[in-house]
Amino acid sequence: MCRNITELRGLEPAATNEEIEAAARQFVRKVGGVRRPSPAYDAAVDSAVAEIAASVHRLLDTLPARRQPPATVPPLRRPEVRARLGH
Secondary structure: OOOOOOOOOOOOOOOOHHHHHHHHHHHHHHHHOOOOOOOOOHHHHHHHHHHHHHHHHHHHHHOOOOOOOOOOOOHHHOHHHHHHHOO
16 A cells, blocks of 8 residues: 555664654555645644554564564665755
């Protein structure tokens, strides 16, 4: 469904709050069919992102360690993406 969301389990160092929230936000936008939420939807989108991010944190804390790291690097760990975002 969301082919642009990368795997966060097994990263070294572990997935950051920022990476988890970015994945949650992308998921909410995809499911909601909203590319750029209008201010009218901000509260609903932010609430959904927070709930999903909390669920992802619990999931990653519960799953066993991976034997190998994910095949792709999350976008927020790529220098070109961080530069584009001004990080």
